[in-house]
Amino acid sequence: MARAISDEVTRPADFSEAAWADVLTAVDRTYADLVDYQERLEQQNSELEELRRFLASVLGSVSDVMLVTSREGLVQEVNASLLTQTGLSHEAATGRAATELFDPADRRRLSDAMTMVLSHRQPLTIEVGLATGVGPTPIELNISPRLDDRGRGVGLVLIGRPVGELRQAYQKLGDSHRALQETQSQLVRNEKLASLGRLLAGVAHELNNPISFVYANAHALERYATKFEAYFTRVQQGAGRAELVALREELNLDRELRNLRDAVHGARDGAERVRDIVEDLRRLSADGSGEMVLFDLVETTRIAATWVLRGAKDAPRVATLGEARLMVRGRPGHIQQVVMNLVQNAVDALKGREGAAITLTHRREGGMAVLEVADNGPGVPEEARAAIFDPFFTTKPVGQGTGLGLSISHKIAEEHGGSLRLVDAAEGAVFRLTLPAEEG
Ligand SMILES: Nc1ncnc2c1ncn2[C@@H]1O[C@H](COP(=O)(O)OP(=O)(O)OP(=O)(O)O)[C@@H](O)[C@H]1O
Ligand SMILES: [Mg+2]
Known part of the structure; x- marks a missing residue:
């Protein structure tokens, strides 16, 4: 193409061959540059x-x-x-004052803001209010400056969203937040129910012993009472000394008198055991109120651990x-x-293991009270470590x-x-609970 143009140029007579060649090359180069620019321009254009x-x-x-406006607000x-x-x-x-698109009552305020x-x-x-066919629609309008390369204000950008929609979105957010809270407290209640179930299994098991103890002793006491009644009836009826001695022998009263004491002691021990259990339970239920009080973490750990272990089938050894x-x-x-x-997690992890042991350690660290619950079970596998605190993550x-x-x-x-x-441990799993410590 370039060649075709240059060939048509008529050569002046006094031009040397070499000069011509130079001119032609220059023309060629310029033309090629032009084509190149054109291509680039087309590319940029597209x-x-x-x-x-x-x-x-x-x-x-x-x-x-x-809306995008000029400095003058058009x-x-x-x-x-x-x-x-x-x-x-x-x-x-377009082309008119931006304020004209809004409710006349708001124009002054809008113009001041701009x-x-x-x-x-x-x-x-x-x-x-944005002027619409059906009257002004309230919108929340964000007005931002539009700056040029040198940071000078060249106009404004106005972005608005109907307030109704915002309020609705806000309301929806509030609703789902409440629903979430509801679900969460439901979950807490369920979890409480589950631990209550475990607790009750322990309570039933634990109460069984002292109650049957009290029961057996009460039964013996009843037997003794019948014998003493028989003896005292004869005393009252004026039986002679010889008869009474014989009766005493026959009813085995001397031995039963000693047994009576044991039975009373036994019944009292059983009753005391029941009283202790009830005391623990009372404390448990009273503490469920959710009030912030001063309490001994060691004591709370003792009660909690005791009750879990009572509910466990083959309870591991526990050291405090x-x-x-x-x-x-x-x-x-x-x-x-x-x-x-x-x-409970430790007990579950230790299920069926030889030499299963749980260690509960209390210590003070800075201003914190620390409880470590350690077991010598399989530990938490590396890939589960990040997930165990997630709700619903379970391997059970x-x-x-x-x-x-x-x-x-x-x-x-x-x-x-x-x-x-x-926390990292040489064997098993170690969980560390810290709580702000108090004097006392
Ligand atoms: N001492 C532990 N040793 C090994 N794995 C553990 C231990 N404690 C927790 N885990 C792992 O963490 C998971 C989550 O424990 P988490 O207490 O949150 O739930 P869960 O015991 O499975 O069920 P839930 O407590 O609701 O009855 C367990 O399923 C278990 O895989
Ligand atoms: Mg658990």
Whole structure:
């Protein structure tokens, strides 16, 4: 092509061959450059067009209304949503003062706000009415400055969303938040029920012993009473000394008198045992009130562990180490639940293992009271470590674990200003519960 043009040029007579060749090369080069520029320009043009289409489609699909204005507040561009809401055509909406698209009652405020944004270059949000065919629609309008390369204000961008929609969205958010809270407290209740079930199994088992003890002794006492009655009836009826001695021999009264004492002691021991159990239970249920009180973590651990172990089939060996008393402030019922779950988890992990042992250690660390529940079971596998505190994560068969224990316990510990963590251990699993310690 370039060659064709240069060939048509008529050569002046006084031009040397070499000069001509130079000219032709220069023309060729310039032409090639031009073609190159043209191609680049076309490429940039199509990229620009692509970008424009992209922006238009983004703006078109945004449901918020959007206006772009000049420094003077004249509408330069609007999006499709604004046209739909106002019922205006693109031509009618652009080129006029932006304030005219709003409720006359709000125009002054809007215009002041626009001036303020331009002068301070700080965005503002105001509530104004957008003029629509069916009267003003309240919208929350965000006004931002539009700056050029050198940071000078060249206009404004106004983005608005109907307030009704916002309120609705807010309301929905509130509703789902409440529903979530409801579900959560439901879960806590379920978990409580589960631990209550385990507790009751332990209670039934534990009460069985002293009660049958008391019962057997009461039975013996009844037998003795019958014998003494028979003897004293004869005394009252004025029986002679010889007869009474014989009767005493026959009824074995001397031996029964000694047995009587044992039976009374036995019955009292049994009753005391029952009283202790009831005392523990009373404390458990009273502590469920959720009030923050000062209590001894060591004592709470003792009760919690005792009750879990009573419910366990083949209970592991349990050692308690460290402090004998560790005062904390909190809800003992909740902490009880945490410890019961930790001990229950340890018991579950140790099921069927030789030499199964649980160690409960209390100590003071800085301002914190620390309880470590350690077992010599299989431990928590590496891949499960991140998940065990998630709600519903369980490796136990259906009906034996809901997977809520640790997630609820974690939450309870945090609510107390403490923490619950799985710590690295040479063997088995070690869970560390920390709670702010108190003097006492
Ligand atoms: N001491 C432990 N040793 C080994 N794995 C443990 C131990 N404690 C917890 N885990 C693992 O963490 C999982 C989650 O425990 P979590 O207490 O949250 O739920 P769960 O015991 O399965 O069920 P739930 O407590 O609701 O009855 C357990 O299923 C178990 O896999
Ligand atoms: Mg558990």
